[in-house]
Amino acid sequence: MSKTALLPIAEGSEELEAITVVDVLRRAGTELTIASVADISVTMSRGTKLVADAPIEVCSGNEYDLIVLPGGMPGAEHLRDSRILTEMLKTQAEAGRLYAAICASPAIVLASHGLMAGKKGTCYPGLEHSLADSYLEGEDVVADGNCITSRGPGTAMAFALKLAEMLEGKDTAENTARGMLAE
């Protein structure tokens, strides 16, 4: 059975971060759903118009091997303010399943909801204070147990490949990177 991932998006989510994760994980064989926390048609941070696969309400009854949050503002604020997504993330963390966030989202979403507690992580430069004792300096991607975080659009490929490795295994992740010329 395939591994499953949920990628929630909102108005102003960072499209390069979102699409890097979508592309890498689908190439790696993960069954990934792009879920909107509001309207199904979403205008991303640089104006890209995406149509999500489903509204988050429809996804809330499912269990996913990974929930992964793109960054971008105000996208990260909308993700933070989604009650449904917040519940799903808390359940995910408590169950020991993988949850991940990049750029603004580790600070704006995860830290806001206490989901960085006891975890080390990283985020976009300038937001480190939000991670408090959780902030680990000098890393593009931090994986601490079931919590994986990263910094920004330029680290999105490394972030996505780390998620592919954790979901689908090292060989699959390496083959995926090779096929993308992303080693």
Added chain:
Amino acid sequence: MSKTALLPIAEGSEELEAITVVDVLRRAGTELTIASVADISVTMSRGTKLVADAPIEVCSGNEYDLIVLPGGMPGAEHLRDSRILTEMLKTQAEAGRLYAAICASPAIVLASHGLMAGKKGTCYPGLEHSLADSYLEGEDVVADGNCITSRGPGTAMAFALKLAEMLEGKDTAENTARGMLAE
């Protein structure tokens, strides 16, 4: 006045390549239009559903500082087979304005229409024979005059930053890369 860019997309175009260019160039201040060669709603190569800004017919009367083609299959074949896009590319090349392509597209689109003639370039591994004497080994991004080519999703960031430099200048490109943590 802003520099302008046209990014045509089709069913099966590579979304990470497309969105990397969109994101980088819009951050750099370029006025970029995503144009569909068919229906306005486009399903990209890994299932991402994009809504283009305009159909290519509407764009065909405009002049753009850059026309840039994402790769992906069968997307590149659909771009190759668009009469309107082909005319725009030929006019672009003859006028000495910038035209660019990544992954499958230098081979499937540009070489098919004689637009690599007298130019050096690169493409996705395995398609080099289509570039014949134009193929330049060992480079992630090749800029030969007004023709800029690159290899695949993993080289898309370097490709997009090169285009940003050529359109908006070195300082702007460097600042854009820095803000994206992509230096």
